[in-house]
Amino acid sequence: MYVDLGSALDATPGVSRDSLERLDDQVATAHDRIEAGRNDHDHGYAALNLPARVDLDAIRSAVAPFADAEAVLTVGIGGSGLGAATLANALAGPDDPDAYVLDNVDPEHVARLLDSLPLARTAVNVVSKSGTTVETLSNFLVVREAMADAGVDWTDRTLVTTGESGNLRQLADAHDLPLLSVPDGVPGRFSVLSSVGLAVAAIQGHDLDAICAGAADTADGLSGSLFETPAYAYGAATYALAARGATTNVMMPYAERLETFAEWFAQLWAESLGKDGLGQTPARALGATDQHSQLQLYRAGPREKVVTLLRPTHRPDRPIPETDLDGLSYLGGSTLGDLIDAEFGATEASLAASGVPAIRVEIDGVDERSLGALLYGMEAACVLYGELAGVSTFTQPAVEWGKRAARGLLGGGDVPAAEAVEDRASLRIDP
Known part of the structure; x- marks a missing residue:
């Protein structure tokens, strides 16, 4: 996983190189806490040991x-x-x-x-x-x-x-x-690199060793500096941007096969970091499709977003046939891969021109090793963000409240949370 923060440096809100260098001292301290949690196999931190333990x-x-x-x-x-x-x-x-x-x-x-x-x-x-x-x-x-x-x-x-x-x-x-x-000590949203996420991949015949090797590569590369660790660069930059007002994080992969990854990321980010009035709201988009539906908002709407642009640098390609249609002859000789890369670049440039922060995340390809690296990298980024923000990353009290309320409404015991649902105010407008 590769991370480029360049388009977040001079944006509004933005984070400067100097502020990142100051933040790096906090990253080092957070890294020490993360490593201590991993060494003790503490709840939550145990997820970052999965590549070696599964x-x-x-x-x-x-x-x-x-x-x-x-x-x-x-x-x-x-x-x-x-x-x-x-x-x-x-x-x-x-x-x-x-x-x-x-x-x-x-x-x-x-x-x-x-x-x-x-x-x-x-x-x-x-x-x-x-x-x-x-x-x-x-x-x-x-x-x-x-x-x-x-x-x-x-x-x-x-x-x-x-x-x-x-x-x-x-x-x-x-x-x-x-x-x-x-596995013990691993919240569900951090369990993709365990039996929870890997069993289906095994039934489909995918290379589990390669998935875990990619994750292990990222785990082995964790260091106490955001300038040496792409996962920490992403976690630290998104934390800093949120503190400056970028409270929405748009995950926008430029690969159809990564659309579900954006859903996975949304749970990881929301459930882990949304505590005590803090956090960053994840939004899901798909490039290039949502350039035609959502980019207008990102570029010209409220300045409370950072856009994460994710793409594989290598993928299967398909040529665009030659045509004699007026205005389309320039497409001849190019490929759909050329086009989606141009769309990616255009979105990045469009956001930069309007001062909207963006972070580029790249993986080598949509394959087992790259996916293992990406999934582990985002988990590590999330844990670092939580450490920097001082939130309880591995709990989900609001989710548990909702579970209790649902059980109570179904007759699963005398649950006070269910009474709160039944007693809600109503303002119904009938036709």
């Missing part, structure tokens, strides 16, 4: 029964699904099993998806660390029933990824299901 043989063994899969369905929500989806959508080739994630409980969507799947040839990976996540367990019960109705033995098609105790662990033990453990 048991790839256990993952390969657990997915071996699904070698015949034509589709793989992850039943999980948040970090239990987004990491797997990011890797699957970025890496899937035309001959790989199609990957789907059931992470919402919209009944119409669930029904349509299950009706479209070849259930007898679908591997189901149900993921919940606690084994009690209401959306995940509800969807899994529906999937299990759909398989039974289709004459499919669900126990032959199900992999469980969960914690050391709970309903899913008991279910797996009772039915002798293939089982993977969610």
Whole structure:
């Protein structure tokens, strides 16, 4: 992963080279805290040890029964699904099993998806660390029933990824299901480089060693200076820009296969850093598509954004055919790759010309090693940002409040949070 902060230096809001050099002392102190947390395998910091600690043989063994899969369905929500989806959508080739994630409980969507799947040839990976996540367990019960109705033995098609105790662990033990453990000390949004994110990649046949090697390269490169560590450069610069008013971070990959990565990033950034009135709101865009829908706002709207422009430097290409249409002859001899690179450059220049801060992030390609480096790099950047901001990066109290409220509304006990929902004010306007 490569990071270029040049377009953030003279922007409004912006961060100067001098201020970054002053901030670097704080980065060094934060790095020491991060390293101490990693050495002690403390909660949250343990995620940054995953490249060396993940048991790839256990993952390969657990997915071996699904070698015949034509589709793989992850039943999980948040970090239990987004990491797997990011890797699957970025890496899937035309001959790989199609990957789907059931992470919402919209009944119409669930029904349509299950009706479209070849259930007898679908591997189901149900993921919940606690084994009690209401959306995940509800969807899994529906999937299990759909398989039974289709004459499919669900126990032959199900992999469980969960914690050391709970309903899913008991279910797996009772039915002798293939089982993977969610690592201790790793919040779900930081779990992509563990069994949580890698099982689907394994079923699709991707190179797990290369994913972890890319992550390990980034881990080995962490140092106490933002000028030596791209991940820290990104985390420190976004922190500094947020402190100066850039409270929205637009993640804009210029590769269709990285669109789900922007979703993964949005959870990582929002759930980790949105505490105590602080944080940076992640927004998702896709280059070049959203140059035609959102760039107007970024360039001419409120000055509270930084735009992260992400692209691979190498990708498969396709030539643009010659044409005799008036005004289009200049396209002959160029390629779609040339065009999307020009679009990337135009967006970067457009933002710079209007004084909007942008950060360029580049990876070598959309492949296993580069994705491992990118995912680990953004996790490290997020942890550094949290250290600099003084927030509790690895907790999510607002999310837990919502979970309790939902359980209470469903009759899962006497929950005060549910009463707050029922007692809300209303101002209804009827036609």
